[in-house]
Amino acid sequence: MSESMGDRTAGVAPIGAGPTPADAAIAEMRERINEIDRSIIELWRERAALSQRIGALRMAAGGTRLVLSREGQILRRFRDALGRDGLQLGLLLLRAGRGPL
Numbered sequence: 001m002s003e004s005m006g007d008r009t010a011g012v013a014p015i016g017a018g019p020t021p022a023d024a025a026i027a028e029m030r031e032r033i034n035e036i037d038r039s040i041i042e043l044w045r046e047r048a049a050l051s052q053r054i055g056a057l058r059m060a061a062g063g064t065r066l067v068l069s070r071e072g073q074i075l076r077r078f079r080d081a082l083g084r085d086g087l088q089l090g091l092l093l094l095r096a097g098r099g100p101l
């Protein structure tokens with residue numbers, strides 16, 4: 001590429017080069033990532049629905065909406081397995097199940 005193109009063409013394959021072995025490997029791994037993302041979304045929704053059902057059942061039986069000791073166990077599990085990001089994920093999951101407070 002000519003100097004006049006600056007860095008606009010950096011990382012762009014030359015015309016006519018065709019797909020590389022890396023392209024095929026990347027496409028395959030992206031397929032798997034898409035499957036994983038779909039599973040995460042499905043599991044997220046299933047978890048939130050179960051959490052809401054438990055909360056409704058408990059309140060109908062005169063209990064509290066939240067059980068902080070249980071939340072603590074869940075957050076510890078995520079933090080121990082995944083570190084600080086796991087803790088944030090656990091907090092988001094609990095929030096999704098609780099709905100607006």
Ligand SMILES: O=C(O)C(=O)C[C@]1(C(=O)O)C=C[C@@H](O)C=C1
Pocket residue numbers: 051054055065066067068070071074093094097098
């Ligand atoms: O396990 C329960 O008792 C629930 O109500 C579910 C759940 C959760 O989403 O995991 C939601 C709210 C509670 O504070 C604790 C946990």
